[in-house]
Amino acid sequence: MVQCDECDRWYHFHCVGVGPEIEDIEFVCNACENKIQSNQVFVDLKKTKMAFAGRHEICKKPTTSQKNVFLYPKKNTETDKMKQVKGLASTSDSQCHQLDKPEKIVVELNTAISRKDAEISIQSVAIQTQQKRIDEISGQLTQSIAQNHSNHTELTSTSETQRQQLEELQRMVVELKEAIRVKDGAISIQSATIHSQQKQIDEITGHIADLITESRSKHNEIVGRLETQRIQSESEGSVNNRAQERHSGSYQENGKAAGMMVESKQHDYCIVMEQYLNLLCDSSSDLKKIDEGLCDSRLFVGLISKFQNFGGELKEFMGNMINRILTKDLQSKMTFSGKRTTK
Known part of the structure; x- marks a missing residue:
């Protein structure tokens, strides 16, 4: 700050428009400078013959026509043009009133001007502070914009990258659907083949069941006939030995014939079972492609149980076939070694 050499008041450098170098030389503020320049004007005003406002005196005019004109503006039709003091405010209503104590008016004006300058200085500092804040905010905004651009x-x-991955997944899904469709077609074809083979198996099973029923009926018929002959031979006990021997020989021959017939039927059953087993062996490769569980012994339990009462070589053959079915060893075919017995 700098001090005025006339009024000893302090002013900001920025307010009076000077710098620190003014401290080494003489400094006079604007108010004091105006006061110095206006001293001669004040002297001239004091020497004037015109009365000041508020004294209710008639102004002395050089002309007689305006001699009795009052100084009140509203009553005067014409007022004298007075030289205005530099730096003083003047209106049409207060041209003379302001000249009562001009020094006081000038001091008040200078005080008001100083107050305004101080306010302007404070506002300038506030503006500078706000400008710094604005610069900081602008820097933060610039940094945020750069970060947002990077993000x-x-x-x-x-x-x-995610779009490319999604396209790859969609392509894989399409390929998987196509593979599933082809697999479903193959399974459908294999299912049809299995259904056809199952029908053949059912037909062979029915044929074997018919053969078993027929064999049992014939066996029962022969046994009944032999039993009838035995009863008749016992009732005819009085017949001679020759007739008895003849009947006994006939009974033995009939028994042999019945045994040969049963053995022949059993041989036929074994041949049918061998064909049935070979059919399963031929279809086992297709069955295993779909499900190993299809070759289950439950398909043959009902059929095999009908041969459990047979003995000898047929029982051995049936035992081997049961073991092969239970272990799903359908690839190695076996051949029944029994031979048809002839008379």
């Missing part, structure tokens, strides 16, 4: 670029790259 946007990164998100764009990430979204592009």
